[in-house]
Amino acid sequence: MIRPEKLELHMKPTPITKISESLYVKRDDRTGFTLGGNKIRKLEYLLKEAIESGAKRVLTCGGIQSNHARATAFAAKELGLEVALLLRGELPKDRQGNLLLNSLIGADIKTVSQVEWEDKETIMEYWAEELGDTYIIPEGGSNSLGSWGYVCAFEEIVKQGEFDHIFFATGSGGTAAGLLAGRDITKSFGTSLHTINVCDDENYFNNKIFSILDDFEKSYEVKVNRENFHIHDGFVGEGYAMASDQLIGQIKKLCQDTGILLDPVYTGKAFFGMQQVIKSQKLTGKALFIHTGGAFANFAYSDRYSK
Ligand SMILES: Cc1ncc(COP(=O)(O)O)c(C=O)c1O
Known part of the structure; x- marks a missing residue:
C-alpha cells in the first residue's frame, strides 16, 4: 500500500465524549485548528499536495454556507495561500455564519x-486557468487523497476504544470513503459503518462513495471491503439545508442537556437520524457518532432559534 504525505494541521486525537453506556461522540468539532470540523483532516493531505504543486492559491466550491469552503479558506490563509471560492446560491445582504467568515478572511x-x-x-477549471497558479480542491475535499483524513480518524478511533457501530453524516462522500478504507486498513471488520445522507439519495451516494473508493484502490494499491456499510436514506427532510422546527428544537435541547452543539445541515440530521435507526433496527452494542463540526451554520438560522 502507498501512503501519501500530509501536513499536521489539527490537534490529535480528538476526544470521545460518553453520552451513555451505549452512545459515544467523537469530537471532530474540536479538531482544534481555527474553527474545527471534519474538513481539516482531508485538508492535511490536499493542502500538502497544493503546496508541493507550487500553487499560490486554492480554489474550491460548496453551498453558500459551506463548512468546507470556510475550513479551506482559513487553513489555506494560515499556510500563506490565497483562496477563491465558487459558492452555490445568492449573496444575501446580511452575511452570516460561514459566509460571513469567508468574506471576513478575504x-x-x-x-x-x-x-x-x-x-x-x-x-x-476556467476560473483556475484565468487566475493562474491555482490548485483545485473538489467539493467537500472529497476525492481519494482527501479520504486519507478519515483513514487517520479510524486509526485514532481504534486506539481510543472498540465500537460496534460508527455513525456519521454524508454530504459529498469523502468521509465515508475514508472510514471504509480506515476500517480495512485497521482490520476492524467487527465495526458496522452507518451514514445518514443529508442530500440526494442512497443510490447517488452508493455511486459517489464507491467511485472515490475505486480511485483510492487504484492510486494507493489497496483493496477495500465494502460490506457492512449502510446508507440510511430518509432523513434529508424537505431538502439540503432545510431544517424542520422539530430538528431545530432537538438541536437546542441536546445542546442544553449535554453542551454538544450540532448543526441543522449535517450533524443534526445525522445524530437524530441515528437515534431513529438504532431504535427501529434494534441495534445493540456500543455506537460512536462522529461529530463532524458545522456549528457556524447555526448562525444562519438565528431567527429559527429565537422563536
Ligand atoms: C459539518 C459537516 N459534517 C459532515 C459533512 C459531510 O462530509 P462529506 O462531505 O465528507 O460527506 C460535511 C460536509 O459536507 C460537513 O460540513
Whole structure:
C-alpha cells in the first residue's frame, strides 16, 4: 500500500465524549485548528499536495454556507495561500455564519445558480486557468487523497476504544470513503459503518462513495471491503439545508442537556437520524457518532432559534 504525505494541521486525537453506556461522540468539532470540523483532516493531505504543486492559491466550491469552503479558506490563509471560492446560491445582504467568515478572511467569492452548479467542475477549471497558479480542491475535499483524513480518524478511533457501530453524516462522500478504507486498513471488520445522507439519495451516494473508493484502490494499491456499510436514506427532510422546527428544537435541547452543539445541515440530521435507526433496527452494542463540526451554520438560522 502507498501512503501519501500530509501536513499536521489539527490537534490529535480528538476526544470521545460518553453520552451513555451505549452512545459515544467523537469530537471532530474540536479538531482544534481555527474553527474545527471534519474538513481539516482531508485538508492535511490536499493542502500538502497544493503546496508541493507550487500553487499560490486554492480554489474550491460548496453551498453558500459551506463548512468546507470556510475550513479551506482559513487553513489555506494560515499556510500563506490565497483562496477563491465558487459558492452555490445568492449573496444575501446580511452575511452570516460561514459566509460571513469567508468574506471576513478575504476569500475571492463567486456565486452561481443551482443550474450553473451542474457545471461546477468546468467553471472551476476556467476560473483556475484565468487566475493562474491555482490548485483545485473538489467539493467537500472529497476525492481519494482527501479520504486519507478519515483513514487517520479510524486509526485514532481504534486506539481510543472498540465500537460496534460508527455513525456519521454524508454530504459529498469523502468521509465515508475514508472510514471504509480506515476500517480495512485497521482490520476492524467487527465495526458496522452507518451514514445518514443529508442530500440526494442512497443510490447517488452508493455511486459517489464507491467511485472515490475505486480511485483510492487504484492510486494507493489497496483493496477495500465494502460490506457492512449502510446508507440510511430518509432523513434529508424537505431538502439540503432545510431544517424542520422539530430538528431545530432537538438541536437546542441536546445542546442544553449535554453542551454538544450540532448543526441543522449535517450533524443534526445525522445524530437524530441515528437515534431513529438504532431504535427501529434494534441495534445493540456500543455506537460512536462522529461529530463532524458545522456549528457556524447555526448562525444562519438565528431567527429559527429565537422563536
Ligand atoms: C459539518 C459537516 N459534517 C459532515 C459533512 C459531510 O462530509 P462529506 O462531505 O465528507 O460527506 C460535511 C460536509 O459536507 C460537513 O460540513
